[in-house]
Every structure is written in C-alpha cells, then in structure tokens.
Amino acid sequence: MAAAVRIFLLVLLLLGPGGWGQAEPPRDSLREELVITPLPSGDVAATFQFRTRWDSELQREWVSHYRLFPKALGQLISKYSLRELHLSLTQGFWRTRYWGTPFLQAPSGAELWAWFQETVTDVDESWKELSNVLSGIFCASLNFIDSTNTVTPTASFKPLGLANGTDHSFLRYAVLPREVVCTENLTPWKKLLPCSSKAGLSVLLKADRLFHTSYHSQAVHIRPVCRNARCTSVSWELRQTLSVVFDAFVTGQGKKDWSLFRMFSRTLTEPCPLALESRVYVDITSYGQDNETLEVYPPPLTTYQDVILGTRKTYAVYDLLDAAVVSNSRSLNIQLKWKRPPENEAPPVPFLYAQRYVSGYGLQSGELSTLLYNTHPYRAFPVLLLDSVPWYLRLYVHTLTITSKGKENKPSERSPQPAPPPPLPLHVPQHLSSQGYIHYQPAQDRMQPHLLEMLIQLPANSITKVSIQFERALLKWTEYTPDPNHGFYVSPSVLSALVPSVVAAKPGDWEESPLFNSLFPVSDSSSYFVRLYTEPLLVSLPTPDFSMPYNVVCLTCTVVAVCYGSFYNLLTRTFQIEEPRKGGLAKRLANLVRRARGVPPL
Amino acid sequence: MVDTCFLSQGLTTLAGLLLLPFGSLAASQIEVTVENFLRVLTGRIPSSTPRSKRLLSDDRSNILIYMTGHGGNGFLKFQDSEEITNIELADAFEQMWQKRRYNELLFIIDTCQGASMYERFYSPNIMALASSQVGEDSLSHQPDPAVGVHLMDRYTFYVLEFLEEINPASQTNMNDLFQVCPKSLCVSTPGHRTDLFQRDPKNVLITDFFGSVRKVEITTETLSLQPDSGVIESSYKKDQMVEELMEPLKYAEQLPVAQIIHQKPKLKDWHPPGGFILGLWALIIMVFFKTYGIKHMKFIF
Numbered sequence: 006m007a008a009a010v011r012i013f014l015l016v017l018l019l020l021g022p023g024g025w026g027q028a029e030p031p032r033d034s035l036r037e038e039l040v041i042t043p044l045p046s047g048d049v050a051a052t053f054q055f056r057t058r059w060d061s062e063l064q065r066e067w068v069s070h071y072r073l074f075p076k077a078l079g080q081l082i083s084k085y086s087l088r089e090l091h092l093s094l095t096q097g098f099w100r101t102r103y104w105g106t107p108f109l110q111a112p113s114g115a116e117l118w119a120w121f122q123e124t125v126t127d128v129d130e131s132w133k134e135l136s137n138v139l140s141g142i143f144c145a146s147l148n149f150i151d152s153t154n155t156v157t158p159t160a161s162f163k164p165l166g167l168a169n170g171t172d173h174s175f176l177r178y179a180v181l182p183r184e185v186v187c188t189e190n191l192t193p194w195k196k197l198l199p200c201s202s203k204a205g206l207s208v209l210l211k212a213d214r215l216f217h218t219s220y221h222s223q224a225v226h227i228r229p230v231c232r233n234a235r236c237t238s239v240s241w242e243l244r245q246t247l248s249v250v251f252d253a254f255v256t257g258q259g260k261k262d263w264s265l266f267r268m269f270s271r272t273l274t275e276p277c278p279l280a281l282e283s284r285v286y287v288d289i290t291s292y293g294q295d296n297e298t299l300e301v302y303p304p305p306l307t308t309y310q311d312v313i314l315g316t317r318k319t320y321a322v323y324d325l326l327d328a329a330v331v332s333n334s335r336s337l338n339i340q341l342k343w344k345r346p347p348e349n350e351a352p353p354v355p356f357l358y359a360q361r362y363v364s365g366y367g368l369q370s371g372e373l374s375t376l377l378y379n380t381h382p383y384r385a386f387p388v389l390l391l392d393s394v395p396w397y398l399r400l401y402v403h404t405l406t407i408t409s410k411g412k413e414n415k416p417s418e419r420s421p422q423p424a425p426p427p428p429l430p431l432h433v434p435q436h437l438s439s440q441g442y443i444h445y446q447p448a449q450d451r452m453q454p455h456l457l458e459m460l461i462q463l464p465a466n467s468i469t470k471v472s473i474q475f476e477r478a479l480l481k482w483t484e485y486t487p488d489p490n491h492g493f494y495v496s497p498s499v500l501s502a503l504v505p506s507v508v509a510a511k512p513g514d515w516e517e518s519p520l521f522n523s524l525f526p527v528s529d530s531s532s533y534f535v536r537l538y539t540e541p542l543l544v545s546l547p548t549p550d551f552s553m554p555y556n557v558v559c560l561t562c563t564v565v566a567v568c569y570g571s572f573y574n575l576l577t578r579t580f581q582i583e584e585p586r587k588g589g590l591a592k593r594l595a596n597l598v599r600r601a602r603g604v605p606p607l
Numbered sequence: 608m609v610d611t612c613f614l615s616q617g618l619t620t621l622a623g624l625l626l627l628p629f630g631s632l633a634a635s636q637i638e639v640t641v642e643n644f645l646r647v648l649t650g651r652i653p654s655s656t657p658r659s660k661r662l663l664s665d666d667r668s669n670i671l672i673y674m675t676g677h678g679g680n681g682f683l684k685f686q687d688s689e690e691i692t693n694i695e696l697a698d699a700f701e702q703m704w705q706k707r708r709y710n711e712l713l714f715i716i717d718t719c720q721g722a723s724m725y726e727r728f729y730s731p732n733i734m735a736l737a738s739s740q741v742g743e744d745s746l747s748h749q750p751d752p753a754v755g756v757h758l759m760d761r762y763t764f765y766v767l768e769f770l771e772e773i774n775p776a777s778q779t780n781m782n783d784l785f786q787v788c789p790k791s792l793c794v795s796t797p798g799h800r801t802d803l804f805q806r807d808p809k810n811v812l813i814t815d816f817f818g819s820v821r822k823v824e825i826t827t828e829t830l831s832l833q834p835d836s837g838v839i840e841s842s843y844k845k846d847q848m849v850e851e852l853m854e855p856l857k858y859a860e861q862l863p864v865a866q867i868i869h870q871k872p873k874l875k876d877w878h879p880p881g882g883f884i885l886g887l888w889a890l891i892i893m894v895f896f897k898t899y900g901i902k903h904m905k906f907i908f
Contacts, residue, residue: 141657168859487688526858534861
C-alpha cells in the first residue's frame with residue numbers, strides 16, 4: 006500500500022507542477038544582465054540588473070501562489086495599493102563629470118518614492134506604514150521617514166511605468182542622506198532574487214568586494230509595464246539593480262588591466278536555471294575597431310550596437326545560456342588587457358552635470374548654491390530642479406537668484422529678451438504671468454521641509470548658478486543627535502532633464518532591447534531623459550552647551566543645601582555644656598586600672 | 608574592510624537570541640537608545656514596527672542579552688549621551704516576567720564594574736555574568752596594529768574562544784562558563800549570580816541559550832496535493848477576456864515641459880479661521896466698544 010502511494014506521488018511529480026488539468030505556462034520570467042563599462046577616468050563600473058516580470062493583475066485578484074516574484078513585495082503592492090515603488094540605498098557619489106552619465110543614479114543614503122493608486126484615501130497614513138514595512142524587509146532605518154523629510158513634488162518624478170493620469174497628490178518622495186549601507190542591507194536584497202546567490206550572475210555579489218568600491222548603489226524598482234507590443238494588458242515588473250564602481254588604483258594596484266576575478270573574486274560558472282536570459286555586456290565602444298590598444302578575452306561571440314544615452318555604443322555580449330560560453334568544464338572570467346597605454350587625451354565631458362555647495366561663514370547664515378553645467382556647443386535644454394531643504398535651514402526666498410553667463414536667467418524663459426522684465430514675485434503662481442515654472446512650498450517648523458521646484462532653461466555652453474541664502478535655526482536640546490557637531494545633512498537636489506542626443510535613437514521593441522536600455526520610457530528619440538543628483542551637504546548648526554543641565558542641577562542643589570541647611574541648623578540646633586576631657590595617656594591608663602579595681606576614676 | 612551596521616567604537620550593542628522560534632533583532636546605530644531598548648524588551652512599541660524589530664518571545668523562550676561598552680557603578684553608557692541604570696534594567700526584566708515574555712534569561716555584561724548591573728535583579732529565572740566586580744575595571748585585549756585601537760575586550764575574547772568549541776550537541780554546562788577568564792587572564796574578577804535561577808547551574812546546558820536546535824519529528828505518512836484545476840482555468844479565462852476589452856495604455860512622459868508650464872497649482876482648501884484669530888478679533892472689538900461706547904454699534908452693523 007505504501008509502495009503504491011509512493012509510485013503515485015512519483016507519477017504526480019513527473020507530470021510537473023501543473024498537475025492534472027491543463028499545464029499552465031509560467032506567468033513570470035527572469036532576465037538578468039551585467040554591464041561592465043570602463044570609465045574615462047580609468048575606473049570600472051559594473052551594473053547588475055535582475056528583472057522579474059509577472060503577468061498578473063495584483064489589484065484585482067487575490068493571489069496566493071508566488072513563483073519568481075517575491076512574496077514580500079507582492080503582498081506590499083496589494084496591501085498598500087501601490088502603483089510604483091522605487092527604493093535605493095547608496096554609498097558614495099557618482100561623479101558625473103569624470104565618469105560620464107550614469108544609467109541610473111541614486112542619491113547618497115536612502116531614497117524612497119512611491120506612486121499610490123487613485124483608490125487610496127489617506128496617502129500619508131499608507132506612506133508611513135509602507136516605510137515601516139520596508140525598513141523591516143531591508144533592515145534599513147527607513148522608519149525615520151516622517152513628515153519632516155517627505156515632500157510631494159509637483160512636476161518631477163513622473164511615473165516610470167504605465168500611467169493613466171498623473172495626479173501628484175498620490176506621489177510621495179523622501180530621502181535619508183544619513184543612512185549607511187552595509188552588508189545587512191545587501192543580504193535581504195539578495196534574498197529577493199530567484200536564484201539568491203547560488204547560480205547565475207548573483208554568485209558575483211560578494212559583500213566584501215562590493216563594499217570595497219567608490220560607489221555602491223542597490224535599488225528595487227517596481228512598476229507596471231506593457232505585457233505585449235500592443236500594450237493592451239499590464240504586467241508587473243520588478244527590477245533589482247546594483248551598481249558599483251571599482252577604483253582602478255585601489256583594486257587594481259595601479260594597473261589598468263582588470264578581470265571579473267580581480268573585481269569580484271569569483272568567476273561565472275553556470276547560468277541561473279530559472280532565468281530566461283542571462284547575459285554579460287562589456288562596453289567596447291572607445292576601443293572597438295582599433296584592436297591594438299585593447300583586447301577582450303575571451304573573444305565575444307556576438308556584439309551589440311545601439312544608441313545608448315544619446316551616443317552610439319558597441320557592446321561585447323556573453324550569453325551565459327550558451328554552452329559555448331559557459332559550461333560545466335569552463336567558467337567565464339572576462340579579462341580586459343591593455344596592449345598599449347591609452348593616449349593622454351581629455352576624457353569626454355557629459356552634456357549635463359551639476360555641483361552643489363554651501364558657502365558663508367559662522368553659524369548664523371549661509372548660502373546654498375547649485376551650479377548646472379551645460380557643455381553642449383549649440384543646444385539649450387530645460388532642466389527641472391527639485392530642492393528639498395530641511396526646516397531648520399530657514400530659506401530666504403527673496404534672495405533666490407538664477408544667473409547664467411553672468412546675466413540673470415528667469416526660470417524657463419523661452420528666448421532671451423533684450424530688456425529683462427522685473428523679477429516676478431514667487432508667491433504668485435507663475436502660469437498667470439509668464440512661461441516659467443516655479444513652485445515653492447515653505448517649511449513649517451518640525452512638520453514639513455522646504456520644497457522648491459523650478460524649470461530652468463540652460464543656455465548652450467554655459468554655467469548656471471542657482472543660489473539662495475538661509476539662516477540656521479537653534480533646535481530644542483533633545484532634538485540633537487548624539488553627535489551634533491558632525492553636522493546635519495541636506496538631501497541632494499534632483500535634476501530631471503531631457504538632454505539632446507548626438508545620434509537619434511530608433512524606437513525599438515522594449516522587450517527585445519537589453520535591460521539597461523529600457524530604464525526610462527522614451528517617446529522622443531532626439532533627446533534622452535536623465536535624472537541626476539548632486540552631492541548631499543553637511544551643514545553645522547549652532548549647538549548649545551549640553552553639560553548645562555548638569556551644571557545647573559549641581560549649582561542649584563548646592564545653593565539650596567547651603568541655604569536650607571544653614572537655616573535648619575540655626576533653628577533646630579540646641580547647645581549643651583560638656584565637661585572638657587583633659588588628661589594624657591598616663592591618666593587614661595590609671596583610670597583603666599581604677600575601673601578594673603572598682604574605684605571611681607580621677 | 609567590510610562595513611557592518613553593528614560595529615561601533617565603544618558604543619553598546621544589543622543581541623537578543625530566542626530559542627523557540629529562532630530569531631534575532633535588527634537595529635541600526637541611531638536607533639539604539641535606552642528608550643528603544645526598554646521598549647523592545649517590554650514590548651511597548653508602536654504598532655507600525657515591522658516584525659524584524661520586535662522581540663517575539665513568549666513564556667517558553669530563552670533569551671540571551673549581551674551588553675558591552677563603557678559603564679560604571681550601576682549604569683551603562685548608550686551612544687555616549689545617555690545611560691541605563693541597573694534599577695531600570697531590573698524593572699524592565701520584572702515587567703517581562705509579569706507579561707510572561709521569557710522562560711529563562713541569561714544576562715552577560717562586559718563593562719567596568721559590570722557586577723553592579725545585576726545586583727538589583729529581583730525577577731525569577733535570571734542568570735547573570737559580569738566581567739568585573741564593583742570597583743574593578745574591565746580591560747581590553749591587545750590593540751590591532753593596522754587600525755591602532757583595541758578591537759575586543761578580554762572577557763569577550765575568552766568567552767568567544769570558549770564558545771567556539773561548543774557545538775549544538777555539546778553537554779557543557781554553566782559552571783564551565785563561570786570558569787572562563789580567571790583573574791590571571793582577565794586581570795579583573797568575573798562574577799556571576801545564580802540565586803534567582805530555579806535550576807541548578809550545573810544542570811543548565813550552554814546550548815539552552817547559545818544555540819537553536821529545531822526539533823524535527825519524522826513521520827511516514829504521506830499527503831498528496833492536487834491543484835484545483837477549476838480555479839486555474841477560470842483565472843486564465845478572465846485574463847484573456849480582459850485583454851480584449853482594454854484600450855492600449857501608454858507610458859507617462861518624463862519631462863513634459865509644455866504641460867508643466869501650463870499646469871495650475873492646486874488651490875488649498877479654505878479653512879475657517881482658528882480659535883486664536885477669532886479670539887484676537889473679539890478682543891479688539893470689545894476694547895473698541897468699551898472705549899468709544901456702545902452707541903457706535905449702529906454705524907457698524
């Protein structure tokens with residue numbers, strides 16, 4: 006009987022997970038890729054992307070069976086009625102000036118922004134619960150996100166997925182610049198991957214090498230995407246991205262040759278069995294035809310050419326699912342060898358990059374300045390700048406000045422006018438008076454930060470400076486962190502721009518193109534969308550003397566003790582006369598002897 | 608060097624291990640305050656706290672609490688800015704006992720004058736170990752030549768050395784743990800307290816607190832799972848139906864300059880003036896009429 010049951014079970018298992026009835030094709034798929042880009046400064050950037058696409062309507066049906074899509078995130082989407090979720094944890098700063106435009110940049114610290122569905126009644130309540138749940142899942146202190154660092158942008162952060170309407174009251178954005186990323190954040194992130202860290206590209210994710218880098222950014226993006234080319238139904242896409250930049254001189258001991266083993270201390274041995282696609286791309290654009298400077302080993306079987314971020318680029322492709330590349334007997338260790346050192350030519354400068362700093366002296370006031378560089382020789386383009394400043398830096402908005410090339414630049418004026426009109430008051434909505442866009446929401450103490458959003462037209466080949474003066478506030482003594490002299494962080498500014506491309510991109514099929522080409526939806530091929538972040542700032546606030554409560558308590562208690570004690574003694578002390586006891590040692594000894602004899606003492 | 612959230616120079620760390628079910632808490636540096644620590648122990652935390660930040664213990668859990676850092680006679684420093692006293696700790700443990708949040712509790716402390724921290728305990732089933740007596744300092748182990756600071760304390764070092772030889776099947780008991788790090792190695796005199804513990808320490812295994820062994824029961828019964836084909840078919844059909852009805856969707860434009868320039872800001876809802884404004888106006892009107900007389904009212908109203 007037992008044997009019959011066992012055979013029955015075996016037959017059941019052989020039929021596959023579909024079981025009886027029709028075999029249902031799996032409704033989720035995994036694509037993973039790694040892009041290795043040598044940067045102009047000699048460093049190497051590696052970007053991992055793991056994309057799980059799930060053809061299911063989470064909002065309408067009750068889902069209980071999760072296969073590749075992690076259950077923790079799927080339950081989050083249905084419970085909080087999310088439309089999009091973007092969470093990133095970053096350590097370091099992407100130097101756009103020297104490294105080029107990134108695929109996807111994230112600000113230092115933790116950044117969380119989410120679009121909720123229109124059915125949510127209390128967005129703030131859902132936002133608070135969402136940040137608490139995510140802090141538990143990713144072991145990060147996201148529970149510090151509250152109304153003092155959350156803003157509702159009015160024009161930036163449009164949804165990256167399918168969208169019916171964009172009512173910005175369902176959007177929330179928060180940054181925690183102080184958050185530190187460490188292995189405890191990487192471990193739960195890796196657990197969400199279908200193959201965890203056992204097979205495929207995720208074997209390279211070893212914490213001790215990944216954190217030995219100049220820039221480390223891990224992110225989770227959830228958004229709805231088109232299921233097919235006609236886009237008649239919706240699938241959910243989960244992208245987990247991890248970008249690292251290896252410092253050539255620290256990691257490579259000064260030599261510019263690098264390999265996968267040198268970077269990650271691992272090689273690729275097998276693809277992830279659950280993956281539909283598993284590929285490694287190596288950027289060989291600058292060294293493509295001229296084979297004498299560079300050699301990529303093993304030689305790639307295919308190459309891929311496309312317009313990425315406005316320029317034409319060539320990639321060597323290694324497909325892990327191809328047995329010729331990776332098999333049981335052979336592991337993949339991609340090596341890049343320099344045959345001749347590259348000529349010392351100036352590295353190409355990206356068309357848009359930005360810098361931000363605090364100036365001023367003392368602990369009373371200061372000035373916040375952002376420099377926006379447009380290095381395109383003849384094209385001007387618009388940039389949307391979002392600034393979220395904490396409430397304890399009181400901004401003086403009447404000192405907001407925007408200058409380009411030495412002249413004043415009104416936000417998003419279409420053409421430079423010979424006689425500039427008088428500056429527009431900022432409390433008047435701009436749509437009434439001109440073609441500019443400025444949105445300013447003042448801060449409320451301990452409740453809300455400042456929000457400043459501006460659409461600025463950057464003239465060609467210019468530097469635009471946006472500056473605003475502020476005054477520092479004195480906090481209550483319990484509001485200081487244990488290390489108040491470290492300073493307080495100001496979250497980075499966000500620049501959203503449509504940068505003109507050098508080469509027009511052909512709109513291709515989104516499903517066929519590699520993952521790094523489909524991060525932002527593009528409608529117009531003459532420019533590409535990029536979102537850059539500036540550095541976070543560290544501002545010192547005036548601190549009180551924290552030992553004062555102790556000093557006051559000591560002093561008061563001493564004074565009270567002295568006064569009260571003296572009065573008490575004066576009032577209650579009585580005096581009695583006491584016989585003086587005189588006599589030396591001899592008299593005492595004699596008294597001792599007399600007492601022993603029973604005779605009264607002297 | 609690997610960055611870990613829990614490595615900190617001279618700050619306190621908290622590790623709570625549960626036996627049934629096995630688990631550990633996760634908290635980053637800024638969150639480790641006296642208030643949060645006591646809240647986690649007693650369970651008085653806001654309802655939005657995720658599960659990984661709660662102490663999910665019941666009356667059958669054995670809890671291990673290990674504290675280290677700087678301390679003194681009756682207190683321990685948290686984050687260089689606040690302290691926890693032995694009385695607060697004893698009261699927290701009593702609250703835990705009253706709410707049945709532990710079965711047995713092992714408390715190990717490695718600070719200067721650590722024995723003062725367990726003097727005030729009064730709840731049953733607590734066993735405590737400290738690295739030094741009242742009036743003595745706990746010293747650190749040798750410095751690391753690369754970093755230049757002492758990375759570990761002596762008592763912790765020798766306890767760790769001892770524990771690394773313990774495996775889940777080991778039968779070593781608490782009396783062996785009390786002998787770890789004698790005065791010749793530790794320079795300070797380690798102490799322990801077992802009077803509140805109901806079992807004899809020589810019968811208490813180290814793995815009661817330091818290990819997690821799941822009891823596995825093997826059975827020979829089998830259960831066959833049959834998928835409900837009805838549900839699968841109906842959900843598939845529903846999706847296909849919906850696909851034909853919907854119109855094509857599109858992605859949002861990332862930087863629609865024309866739309867942004869012409870968008871109207873939302874007008875805030877009008878709220879009636881608050882109590883302060885009303886009170887202020889009432890005061891002004893009252894003063895006016897008091898000064899100039901009530902006869903002016905007919906010109907106003």
